[in-house]
Amino acid sequence: MLTSFPIHPALPASDLDRARAWYHDKLGLTPEKEDMGGLWYLAGGQWFLVFSTPHAGSARNTAAGWVVTGIEELMTQLRSTGVTFEDVDMGGGVATVDGLLEFQGYKAAWFKDSEGNTLELSEAPTRD
Secondary structure, eight states: OOTTSOOOOEEEESOHHHHHHHHHHHHOOOOSEEETTEEEEEETTEEEEEEEOTTTTOOOSEEEEEEOSSHHHHHHHHHHTTOOBOOOEEETTEEOBTTBEEETTEEEEEEEOTTSOEEEEEEOOOOO
8 A cells, every 4th residue: 555655764953942953063964944843964875854842862772774885885984974773783693793683694873863763774795
């Protein structure tokens, strides 16, 4: 029923001005539009919304993520803007090393935005 319609993440923020500054200063993103719903960003051809709510940062799961290439270089660039990557231990010997998880050719890294939302970078293995 919904396979032909795009879906977008909606990320809660308790302070939209702080979130706007963080997304700009740390990730280099500027809202494409702003309305009563919040701040609308366009990244990789997909929209995501940062909206105001007092419940921001209460989720403990990954809220949104980017599928990237060159994850290590991207992490270096993001660190230079002040992004801090999380250390994650999933058990069974699957854990991040210096913020990067590598498992069966997949790579992933997680960080929090100014509002406590967990965001992810992921990179699939290349095919030979």
